[in-house]
Amino acid sequence: MVRRLAVGEARVVDLVDQLGLAQSTVSKHLACLRECGLVDSRPVGRASVFTLTQPALIDLLRAAETLLAATGDAVALCPAYGTSEGGQA
Template structure:
């Protein structure tokens, strides 16, 4: 459940030995995938719907949907020549809601956590 160099979501055992929880959070660390998940939380959508609503290219949306499908978080149903995508795990929204509560409780301090290899950012006074 992490992204490889080809932009595909791969299982945790393939993804450089990441533990499953780390791979899950790595997969959700992308803003575009979070935006897609948030949109799908409101109901199913086609790729064309997502591209219009999110202002993204079809190839970008398709790539991220493939990742989320490979991770088992999103699936689709075919209706004629159209595919309707939806969340497979409603628990995902509970996880994201908990993350929002945590960020609210910490004053969004998590966003200030320096990333490895980057210079530490000063904390506001």
């Protein structure tokens, strides 16, 4: 969803169509992102158009994806931290 909004503004219906998610799921995620100050919306007719307010978020996500690609399995399989029963980070 964030990647899509990085390309340009979108309505909920656009995100539903492009991401293949339920409308309720998209709306809930957008509400969360808006509460966090990561997206904003403006009314256009009966719809709302959403935009990404923090373009630097894309750089952060790319860095996280790179890190997880390099270490994700190690973290998931770590005996101390890989399960909710393990230790805390």
